[in-house]
Amino acid sequence: MAFIVNAADFPLLRIIYDGDTTEAEMRAYFDAYDAVLARRQRYALLLDASRAAVPSATMRRMKADFLRQRAGVMGALCLGGAYVITSPAIRGAMSAIFWLQPLAYPHTVVATPGDGERWCRERLAAAGL
Secondary structure, three states, X not given: OOEEEEOOOOOXXXXXXXXXXOHHHHHHHHHHHHHXXXXXXXXXXXXXXXEEOOXXXXXXXXXXXXXXXXXXXXXXXXXXXXEEOOOHHHHHHHHHHHHHOOOOOOEEEEOOHHXXXXXXXXXXXXXXX
C-alpha cells in the first residue's frame, strides 16, 4: 500500500506515502483525494513521505498532471501543505513534480510529522477552523 489518505481528523487531511507506487495505487490515491475535494471544504494537508520510495518519471508526471488538473479547487480549498521529507532523493523528486506543476497553495517541508501537524494547525487556526 503506497498511499494512505486519512480524513478522520478533517479539516486536517493526512496522507502517508509509504514505499513504491504502482499506477493503480496512484489512481486510487487520486480518487481518494478527489473525494476530499468534493466536500468543497477548506483543509490543511499533512503529507508524510518519510518512508516513500523515489517515484518513477511516470509517477512524477501523473502527480504533476493531477495537481495541474485540480489547481483551481486546491488553491481555493487548501490552506497549506506540510510535507515530511527526510530523504534528499525524495526532496529532489518532489522538486521535480513542483517544477512541472507548482503548487496552488502555500507549503513547507518539515523534518517530522509533529512539525508538520503544528504548521497545519496554525494555518487552520488562522482561518478560524
